[in-house]
Amino acid sequence: MRIRSSNDDATDRQLSLLIGLVVVLAAGVATLDVWHAVVTHAAIPNPLLLLLIYAVSAISYRVKIVIRIRSSNNVTSWGDVPIMVGLVLVPTPWVVLCVTAGLATVRILNHGDTRKAIFAVAKEVLVISATGATLLLFGAHPSADHPQASAAAVVVAYLVLWIVDDLVFHPVIAVASRTTIRKVFLHDFGGRVFVRAATLATVVYVIEVLVSGATLLLLAFVPVLVGCAHLWRSRRLRTQQERDSWRQLADTTDELSSVDLNQVLHIAAVQGANLFSAGEVEIDLTTSGVDRVVRAGTDGVTYDGPGPRKFDGESSITAELETRDRSYRAGELVIDFDGKIKLTEFEQYKLKTFASALCTAIRNAAAYAELQRINEQNAYDAAHDPLTGLANRRELYERADEYFAGRTEDGVVALLLIDLNHFKEVNDTLGHAAGDAVLREVARRLDDAAAPGDLVARLGGDEFAVLLVNLITPALATHRAEQMLSALETTLEVEGMQITVEAAGGIALAPGSGGINELMRRADIAMYQAKRAGQQTATYAHAQDTADVERLMLGGELQRAVAEQEFVVDFQPIVDLGSGEVISAEALARWQHPEYGYLTPMQFLETVERSGQLPAFADAVLDQALAASGVWREAGFDLPVAVNVSPRSLLDPRFPATVLTQLARHDVPPERLVLELAETLTISQLDTVSRALDELREAGVRLALDDFGTGVSPLSVLSHIPVNQLKIDRGFVTALETSSEAAAVIRSTVDLARSLHLTVIAEGVESEPQRHALWELGCVAGQGHLFARPMSSVRLLGTLQRGSGGRPGALASALHDAGAVVRMPRRRASGPGRTG
Incomplete structure (x- = not known):
């Protein structure tokens, strides 16, 4: 089944509106840039220079995109350097063209999401246009031969670039991740400030070299500077990411300690997407013999149902769900990314650890479910007759005890005890298999004829009992009993023979005391009264019960008797x-x-x-x-x-x-x-x-x-x-x-x-x-x-x-005359008063 909440639809609508707004603004700004270039008769730059800006932009975005796919953090992006340098060298429309072309190329090569690509291009158009306008405002004129841009203008322009980039990027990310803009803005704020400062220093240095006309050899320090900053930042982010990943993995493992298999699978799929910054995660149990696939993204479970699974290509990574000793295999874990990637050694170990923990959780949940099933089956078997499937004597007694304890519905309760007449003849004539078939059919008919809430039970042999509940009046018990016994009158076929089942029923209303044992005794007396009288049913009457001791159980009688x-x-x-x-x-x-x-x-x-x-x-x-x-x-x-x-x-x-x-x-x-x-x-x-x-x-x-x-x-x-x-x-x-x-x-x-x-x-x-x-x-x-x-x-x-015969203390004559029997002295035992 497909699982999608209304929150997902609302988020998609908000995200589409925001992206649409950014695209519209970008189109308008790009139009103004082109109009300005036409009005000012801007010259066409050297194609080699444009190609260089395009290539540098593509390389910088390539680094940026790869890191973002494999981490949920905002990492170092050096795409600002070609933007700032390009705006000093060529008019704004050409920079927009080169940079967006480089970005688009990288997106296409990585098979990225179309909506994300459109948003990225539109954002860069706004950022470049705002930065270019700021440089023009502060007197900077783009020229490849004689670039003019003061350090102050560059700093202010870069600050504008930073602000516009955050204003466009953070609201979209906040909506997509369902969090607040403030939280997104403050996330890794210190690291982003450092990156921006390093980028700004690099930009100022490069532009000063170009403006001053110094030898281009000085630009050789730029890759070194950028590389050092990038390595420092990447190492810092990787350390932070590993620490956060271990913490998140530990928290996820704790959440997997559930005995509910559904909860384990859903938590693992959602947290797996968050843990590996993946587009979606699939848990495929079909390889273990269970036709079930669970699919989820960071926003929640999107599918839970039969296979086959959806992802199995170059952009996905599959891990076996098996214990470390490979003694148990639960299925496969599939992680799907936006593009083809290669996991680091750390990420591979993290994936293996997560898969092992998930396998253990699935095995524990499955074992608990099996244990629960066995317990439920045992509880069912303990309460039901194996031949007919009806409740047994134990279940009848427990249900009746609930009534006597005052935990059941209102109304009169009665017991109908049913005994089949001449059933022994069926066993003797047709065999026990035929007798069992008759008992099963009788059980089915009684169960079908029972009113809602009534409990039909087989007590053993050919004896059945029906606990009649919710009776408006005591007289209704007789009516219900006659209906149930009438259901047995229709002939039934056993081994090709037509058999008529006759039965006698005894009805007893629940007594004020004595419980189920007294109720059963009374119903038994009534049933034998019906048999002796040749009637279908009989109702218990005190006058015909010579063994009725109910009043002995009424409060105070025993205490009074002793007193x-x-x-x-x-x-x-x-x-x-x-x-x-x-x-x-x-x-x-x-x-x-x-x-x-x-x-x-x-x-x-x-x-x-x-x-x-x-x-x-x-x-x-x-x-x-x-x-x-x-x-x-x-x-x-x-x-x-x-x-x-x-x-x-x-x-x-x-x-x-x-x-x-x-x-x-x-x-x-x-x-x-x-x-x-x-x-x-x-x-x-x-x-x-x-x-x-x-x-x-x-x-x-x-x-x-x-x-x-x-x-x-x-x-x-x-x-x-x-x-x-x-x-x-x-x-x-x-x-x-x-x-x-x-x-x-x-x-x-x-x-x-x-x-x-x-x-x-x-x-x-x-x-x-x-x-x-x-x-x-x-x-x-x-x-x-x-x-x-x-x-x-x-x-x-x-x-x-x-006495007897003139002998006080004697009650019978002696068996022998006096002296005819000589008694030996009694031997004393070791214990007190013990005689032989």
Whole structure:
């Protein structure tokens, strides 16, 4: 594409107007010069003299033009010398002719810009005419034989030349470079003054020699004088130019440290034109496999698009964009000048340095762009289903979380959960490839039918979800859901077969609390209601949800429950399997909710853990458990009490102190308290809570591992926690009579416990055959409905007092007559309270 700003057009118009004005003035002045020469009958000069003036002018301008092409500075120009000497020797029109002819010749040979050439010629016409008129005014008469010009006249005339030259030149340069005349005038003012002074001294010297009629040998000093001044000035300018170039190159390199490839290319093209005083610069990436060319001048980028490039000739210089070790190649840098030039060694090194820095910047920007693309692709893959391209479960949850956090649009939000009916038959009959084709088509239809802003997601398998947003009323959710499911009714063709897709959808409006998990649960309940009823859609209703615990999450309920002692503790006795006697009791928390009734920990514990009320809840349970233990002990039943501990409680550094304080307050010995830990704890959690467990064990509190056998690595758990008891999960006990594997697990657990001197307790003992089988496998204790269901502490005390078969404290008859079994003394373990 071609890039050109309105500022460029305005600058061109202003520049054309200024040049046009100069040309018009020059034409008028040249006409006056010719008229004056005709009126005064000026003689025709010697052609050899005119040829000499022409040749000297061409040589001086040649030096001037070459330097200006290769530098942005105003450098030494000795074209004033032939002008001043020529005006003393020949009439003004002939000087104009010779000088402008020499200038034009040089411009043509260098293939210069036409507009610049016209301006240069017009400027010289004005300068020569003004200088010639000043000499005439001060009495100087041009003559090759008897030149007459005083030193004062020469000085004044040269000052006029200087002023006219600056008045014409600086405004045009200021417009072209978009800067102020003052800034252009002050640029290198000291150097220009020196050059003008040296030029004036040379002019005065030459003219004095000519006027005085001295030998022409004295003019031999002129080339020496001019050469010395020129070499001094050139060296000074070159030193200044190199210093400025290095500074500009350093600044440009800093600007290239961008991660935006477009910015790198545009900055490099524009600054490259400024850095090398070039007409235009091209950055060609086509040789590296990228069809892109960026072209710019000092005024800005003029083109950014596909190739081919524009410049590839004698007036341009090409540099490879590659790293120093040539391991990476980005393309080519092309610098185009006004004419054919040859770079100095310094400029070649500067070009190589700039090209290397640009190559590095392009590689860094390209690498960043590729990294950004990969990150975006990874982010997209993480949020989308690979088969259908729809959003996945993670994206759905994040979008819903934004709604619940209050960062989305106004209006009602609902969730539509869709499950395809009999989809398994498609996979079984036609194969999984056909099933994937059906899923892709279903995804496409749902996405097409979705309203703007809705999010369609595939949750997995044949289950889809649609987050419906911006609903004006809740009733609109049903209308939207029916529209989307209707889009699935049209038959689709898979492997030449016509298939009809049937689906059921469950609709749930966003709840006041509970977040996306509660919303998903409700939509799932509604979807299965639709399936059972044979309907296309169903909307969630509280009345049909027996597991609705939303109100437990409303503000203040948990705090109120703790304050008003709605949490109560029941106790289930743990019985010696051989004797039937109660040896301890497990505390089981319950919530007597005023609306939902008697709730078990499975229904509220997760909510308690998330609410921040866990410390208060755990303290209330522990307080009731230890209080009951004290009552039993006073009645003659000194039973240890076991209390379940949440892993989150163990993460609280205050928990050990709380436990010890409760033990002291109720005057219960630490060894009479057993803390039951879930065997499903991860190793990382065990490492975190080990300090709290060590502190409790050192105080005498006993530890039990609950649900043993259900975790990933029970041996790893045992190696981190030196417990006193193992509790076999009820699942193994239930399968004991029918599964040899379950019996093997229990047997190995008992053997492991014996080797570690641990007590084994079986959970969920429901029948006498289970009791006998456990006893035969070596398990010494158990709990379950065979002996007693959970009950209050008062009721348990009464049950203990009544006993079984006239034996207080027993809940079942002994498996053997008294004395039939001889028990060996229990071996003491090395740890406190550890028995076998």
